[in-house]
Amino acid sequence: xxxxxxxxxxxxxxxxxxxxxxxxxxxxxxxxxxxxxxxxxxxxxxxxxxxxxxxxxxxxxxxxxxxxxxxxxxxxxxxxxxxxxxxxxxxxxxxxxxxxxxxxxxxxxxxxxxxxxxxxxxxxxxxxxxxxxxxxxxxxxxxxxxxxxxxxxxxxxxxxxxxxxxxxxxxxxxxxxxxxxxxxxxxxxxxxxxxxxxxxxxxxxxxxxxxxxxxxxxxxxxxxxxxxxxxxxxxxxxxxxxxxxxxxxxxxxxxxxxxxxxxxxxxxxxxxxxxxxxxxxxxxxxxxxxxxxxxxxxxxxxxxxxxxxxxxxxxxxxxxxxxxxxxxxxxxxxxxxxxxxxxxxxxxxxxxxxxxxxxxxxxxxxxxxxxxxxxxxxxxxxxxxxxxxxxxxxxxxxxxxxxxxxxxxxxxxxxxxxxxxxxxxxxxxxxxxxxxxxxxxxxxxxxxxxxxxxxx
Numbered sequence: 137x138x139x140x141x142x143x144x145x146x147x148x149x150x151x152x153x154x155x156x157x158x159x160x161x162x163x164x165x166x167x168x169x170x171x172x173x174x175x176x177x178x179x180x181x182x183x184x185x186x187x188x189x190x191x192x193x194x195x196x197x198x199x200x201x202x203x204x205x206x207x208x209x210x211x212x213x214x215x216x217x218x219x220x221x222x223x224x225x226x227x228x229x230x231x232x233x234x235x236x237x238x239x240x241x242x243x244x245x246x247x248x249x250x251x252x253x254x255x256x257x258x259x260x261x262x263x264x265x266x267x268x269x270x271x272x273x274x275x276x277x278x279x280x281x282x283x284x285x286x287x288x289x290x291x292x293x294x295x296x297x298x299x300x301x302x303x304x305x306x307x308x309x310x311x312x313x314x315x316x317x318x319x320x321x322x323x324x325x326x327x328x329x330x331x332x333x334x335x336x337x338x339x340x341x342x343x344x345x346x347x348x349x350x351x352x353x354x355x356x357x358x359x360x361x362x363x364x365x366x367x368x369x370x371x372x373x374x375x376x377x378x379x380x381x382x383x384x385x386x387x388x389x390x391x392x393x394x395x396x397x398x399x400x401x402x403x404x405x406x407x408x409x410x411x412x413x414x415x416x417x418x419x420x421x422x423x424x425x426x427x428x429x430x431x432x433x434x435x436x437x438x439x440x441x442x443x444x445x446x447x448x449x450x451x452x453x454x455x456x457x458x459x460x461x462x463x464x465x466x467x468x469x470x471x472x473x474x475x476x477x478x479x480x481x482x483x484x485x486x487x488x489x490x491x492x493x494x495x496x497x498x499x500x501x502x503x504x505x506x507x508x509x510x511x512x513x514x515x516x517x518x519x520x521x522x523x524x525x526x527x528x529x530x531x532x533x534x535x536x537x538x539x540x541x542x543x544x545x546x547x548x549x550x551x552x553x554x555x556x557x558x559x560x561x562x563x564x565x566x567x568x569x570x571x572x573x574x575x576x577x578x579x580x581x582x583x584x585x586x587x588x589x590x591x592x
Contacts, residue, residue, distance in 0.1 A: 138493070138536070138538060139496075140489065140495065140496060140497070140498075140536045140538075140539075141161040141162050141197075141496065141497045141498075142159065142160050142161060142162070142485075142497070142498055142499075142500070142531070142534050142535045142536070142539075143160065143161075143162035143163075143164050143199060143249075143475065143477075143497055143498070143499035143500070144158070144160040144162070144163060144164065144499075144500060144501065144504050144526060144531055144534070145164040145165075145166035145168070145499065145500070145501040146163060146164065146165065146166070146183060146501075146526055147165075147166065147167060147168055147175070147179070148179065148182065148183070149182045149183060149185065149186035150186070150525075151183075151525060151526035152183045152186040152187050152190070153186050153189075153190045154525075154526045154527055154528045154531065155504070155526050155528075155531055156186075156187060156190045156196060157190065157528040157531075158504070158526075158527070158528035158529065158530070158531025158532050158535070159531055159532055159535035159539050159540050159541070160196070160504075160531050160534075160535065161194065161195070161196055161197065161535075161539075162196070162197045162198070162199050162249060162497065162499075163183060163187050163196060163197070163198055163199070164198075164199040164200060164201075164249075164251070164499070165179060165180040165183045165198070165199070165200040165239075165240075166200065166201060166501065168501055168505075168522045168524075174201070174202070175200060177235060177236070177238075177239040178239075180200050180236060180239035180240055181239055181241075183198070184198055184239070184240055184241055184243070184244055187244050188243055188244050194539075195245060196244060196245065197244070197245045197247060197248065197249060198240040198241075198244050198245060198248050198249070199240075199248065199249030199250070199251060199285070200236045200239070200240060200248075200249075200250070200251065201236070201250070201251035201252070201253060201287065202229060202232035202233055202235075202236060202250065202251070202252055202253070202269075222260075222261055222264060225261060225264070225265060226261075226264045226265050226267075226268035227268065229252065229265045229268060229269055230268045230269050230271075230272040233250045233252070233269040233272060233273060233284070234272060234273065234276070234279070236250060237250060237273060237276075237278075237279040237282050238278075238279075242278060242279070242281075246281045247281045247282065247283055248279070248281075248282045248283070249282070249283050249284075249285055249412070250269065250273065250282055250283070250284050250285070251285045251286075251287050251414065252265065252266060252269055252284060252285065252286055252287060252410075253287045254266070254286055254287060254288055255287075255288070255289050255377060255418065256377040256382065257382060258381075258382045258383075258384075259382060259383050259384060259385075259400065259404050262286075262382075262404055262408075263404045263407060263408045266284065266286055266404070266405065266408035266409070266410050267408040267409060269284055269410075270284050270408060270409040270410055271409075283411040283412060284409075284410040284411055284412075285410065285411065285412040285413065285414055285473075285475065286401070286404075286405040286408075286410050286412075286413045286414070287413075287414045287416055287477075288401045288405075288413065288414070288415060288416070289376075289415075289416055289417055289418045289421075290393035290397075290415050290416070290417060290428060290454045290455060290478065291376050291378075291379065291392065291393055291417075291418070291421065291454065292391070292392045292393070292421075292426065292452075292454045293376060293378060293391040293392065294391050294392070295392075295424075295426055295452055295454075296376055296420065296421060296424060296426065299421075299424035299425065299426060299449065300373060300420070300424060302424070302445075302447045302449055303447065304445055304446040304447045304449075305423055305424045305425075305447075306326065306331060306373070307331055307335045308335075308423040308520065309373055309374075309420065309423060310326075310328070310331045310332070310335045310336065311335040311336060311337060311520075312419065312423070312522075313361075314373060314374045314419065314420060315371040315372060315373050315374060316371060316372060316374065317362060317363065317366060317370070317371055318370055318371055318372040319370070320368050320370055322370065322372055324372050324373075325370040325371065325372055326370065326371055326372065326373065327369055327370055327371075328351070328356055328361065328362070328369045328370075328371055329348070329351055329352075329369050332344070332345045332351045332356065332361070333345045333346065333347065333348055333350075333351060334346065336359070336361060338359075341522070341523065344359055344361075353366065353367075353368065353369050356369060373420075374420065375420075376418055376420055376421070378390075378391075379393065379397045383397060383400045383401075385400050386400060392454065393454055393455065393459075394459075395459060395462050398415075398459065398462060398463050398466065399466060401413060401415075402463070402466050402467055402470055402472070403470065405470075405472060406470035406471060406472050410472065411472060411473060412467075412472050412473035412474070412475055412496070412497070413467060413472055413473075413474065413475065414475035414476070414477050414497075414499060415428060415455070415463060415475070415476055415477065415478065416428070416477040416478050416499075417454070417477070417478035417479060421454075422478075422479050422502070424449075425443075425444075425445040425449050425450065425451045425452065426451075426452055426453075426454065426479075427440070427451055427452070427453050427454070427478050427479035427480070427481075427484075428453060428454055428455055428476060428477065428478025428479065428480065429453045429454075429455060429460070429476075429478070429480060429484040429488065430452070430453030430454060430455055430456050430457075430459075431453060431483070431484060431487070432453070433453075433456030433457045433458065433459075434456070434457065434458070435457045435458075435491060436457050436487055436491070437483075437487065437558055437561050437562040437565060438558065439481075439483040439484075439545070439549075439555070439558060439559065439562060440452060440453055440484075442549050442552060442554075442555040442558070443481070443546065443549070451479075453484075454478070457491060457492070460476065460488065460492055460495075461492050463476075464492055464494045464495055464496075465494065467496075468494060473496040473497060474494070474495055474496050474497070475496060475497040475498070475499055476488065476495060476497070476498050476499065477498075477499035477500065479502050479503065480498055480499070480500050480503050480534065481502075481503045481533075481544075481546075482503060482530075482533030482534060482542070482543055482544035482545070482583075483543065483544075483545060483562060484503075485498050485500070485503070485533070485534045485541070486533070486537070486541060486542075486543050486566055486578075487562070487565075487566070489536045489537055489541065490537070490566065490569040490570065490573060490575075491569070493573070498534060498536075500534050501526070502524070503530065503533065503534055504526050504527070504530040504531045504533070504534055505524035505525055505526050505527070505530060506524055506525060506527045506530055506585060506586050506587030507519045507524055507525075507585045507586050507587075508523065508524070508525045509586050516586075519585060527587035529544070529581075529583065529587050529588075529589050530544065530583065530587050532544075533581075533583070537570055537573075537575040537576055537578075538575055538576065540576070542578070542579045542580065542581060543562075543563065543566060543578060543579070543580040543581065544580075544581050544582075544583040544589065545559055545580070545581070545582050545583065545592075546582070546583065546584075547582040547583060547584040547585075547590070548585075549582075550582050550592075563578065563580055566578050566580075579591070580592055
């Protein structure tokens with residue numbers, strides 16, 4: 137008997153309904169504008185009500201997060217969080233956890249999931265924050281059954297250094313405000329005058345500048361893009377935080393998440409009393425076409441290579457099948473659940489469910505979202521992470537086989553003869569593995585950017 141679950145991150149009530157109807161068993165409230173975006177309590181309550189109304193016979197849990205910047209008091213000029221005291225960091229995190237637990241309530245399910253983003257923390261602070269959240273929730277009467285999940289980011293610093301040079305990556309990160317003012321002498325500076333048009337938006341998502349004539353130092357300060365008193369328009373992109381700086385047991389030469397890093401992350405999570413750990417990818421890597429799962433690794437069919445970004449940059453993964461297997465096995469050895477996130481697509485998820493059957497949870501937003509399209513019109517939304525919407529057919533591409541999971545292949549790949557051969561190999565492998573494991577027969581589809589399926 138398996139109890140595997142798909143977590144789908146949603147932003148509003150309608151997305152929650154789509155996720156439930158698509159087969160998601162954990163509905164996660166999250167702002168899609170970042171890797172772990174904080175979301176207002178009222179939005180969480182609306183999602184909770186929608187799930188309660190659409191709940192199926194199978195149990196559905198709720199989850200949400202307290203963000204990824206627990207250390208943040210303010211940012212230094214390098215983008216690094218400047219912290220106050222360790223006591224305040226842990227205390228504020230616990231307060232936030234209690235707040236989101238109250239917002240989710242217990243009507244849908246007595247066991248909510250509280251996700252705690254821990255990027256850029258040293259291992260001691262990380263453990264203190266997690267412990268304080270666990271202790272505080274356990275002490276309450278109403279939320280003592282809540283579960284706590286640490287969220288830690290995997291990385292490939294060499295690949296990020298290469299990908300961050302692409303204009304498409306820079307434009308998206310500028311739009312997400314993932315930058316900070318820098319010196320005119322900084323050799324990695326970017327000029328906002330070159331990137332502001334059609335990229336910078338206000339809080340409602342409206343484009344601030346549609347023509348270069350509108351962009352100046354004065355207008356950037358007026359719009360709050362640059363601080364008052366700035367004397368130039370140069371900025372630098374935020375950077376990933378290297379593992380070795382925060383996990384003292386990790387080799388300083390480590391540039392990519394290894395089993396050594398994974399073990400350290402799991403150990404501190406388990407020692408703090410948390411129930412689960414999610415491995416995710418930073419928003420910096422997500423928009424660089426860098427995902428968690430390396431489908432080119434031994435044992436998998438490599439479809440990543442055909443999934444190209446606007447600049448023709450292929451998707452690359454960080455963790456091999458062997459790394460993921462180790463992650464799941466070591467989680468269970470330490471008595472916690474294993475959750476995989478990081479831009480997971482259907483062609484990755486359907487392989488993982490069969491090749492690593494011990495996985496407890498797979499999480500997604502991008503892989504379950506499509507471009508919004510207004511009915512009976514030609515009006516469509518933006519094809520970006522923050523503006524795509526969750527659809528039930530996309531969700532079905534992520535859920536496990538035993539819960540009706542299907543294979544969704546991006547329709548853009550069907551025009552490539554080489555990709556079609558590998559897609560055929562993938563389909564054959566999934567059919568055989570499902571038969572071996574006594575799983576339901578595979579249904580496979582090409583799916584377009586609007587979430588419309590065509591069976592093949």
